[in-house]
Amino acid sequence: MKEIVRKVITIHVNGKTYDIPVGTGRYEMPESETLSHTLRDRLGLTGLKIGCDQGACGCCTVIMDGKAVTSCMTLTMDCDGKTITTIEGLADRATGELDGLQQAFLDNCGYQCGFCTPGIIMTAKAFLEEHENPTEEEVREALAGNYCRCGTHYTAVESVMAYVQKRKEERQ
Ligand code: FES
Numbered sequence: 478m479k480e481i482v483r484k485v486i487t488i489h490v491n492g493k494t495y496d497i498p499v500g501t502g503r504y505e506m507p508e509s510e511t512l513s514h515t516l517r518d519r520l521g522l523t524g525l526k527i528g529c530d531q532g533a534c535g536c537c538t539v540i541m542d543g544k545a546v547t548s549c550m551t552l553t554m555d556c557d558g559k560t561i562t563t564i565e566g567l568a569d570r571a572t573g574e575l576d577g578l579q580q581a582f583l584d585n586c587g588y589q590c591g592f593c594t595p596g597i598i599m600t601a602k603a604f605l606e607e608h609e610n611p612t613e614e615e616v617r618e619a620l621a622g623n624y625c626r627c628g629t630h631y632t633a634v635e636s637v638m639a640y641v642q643k644r645k646e647e648r649q
């Protein structure tokens with residue numbers, strides 16, 4: 478009799494490890510499932526939003542192994558062993574204190590709607606991990622893939638720049 482080999486994908490999300498069985502059964506994940514649906518529908522992490530579902534709006538952005546990725550364009554099958562941070566994972570896990578960048582958005586009224594804001598913050602967060610002291614122009618360029626459809630741009634950039642300045646002062 479042919480042995481059935483079960484596939485399991487392991488992902489590490491916001492400090493927790495999830496083993497997700499792959500298959501066509503009721504509780505299994507189809508191979509075609511995107512990371513955005515896995516995070517939202519299976520893990521209940523609904524902070525990321527699915528806007529265009531085709532890689533154009535940035536609403537679904539998460540950080541995977543240090544890089545910002547559009548989760549709607551990423552198959553969960555390709556994430557085996559990866560470390561993922563969603564907007565829910567930015568705050569300090571022990572104290573619940575917001576990440577400095579989140580706080581900067583609050584302090585500078587950088588929040589836009591619930592659809593685009595999480596993606597903007599995650600894109601900015603990944604960018605700032607690699608850019609110590611970016612210019613406003615560079616921040617605008619980094620956020621170019623995160624479209625607001627309402628034309629209310631862009632106090633988000635001011636918030637990111639305020640955080641860059643604060644971080645610089647704290648590190649001096
Ligand atoms: S929903 Fe993923 S880029 Fe728009």
Ligand code: FES
Pocket residue numbers: 589590591592593594624625626627628629
């Ligand atoms: S899409 Fe969020 S404020 Fe426009």
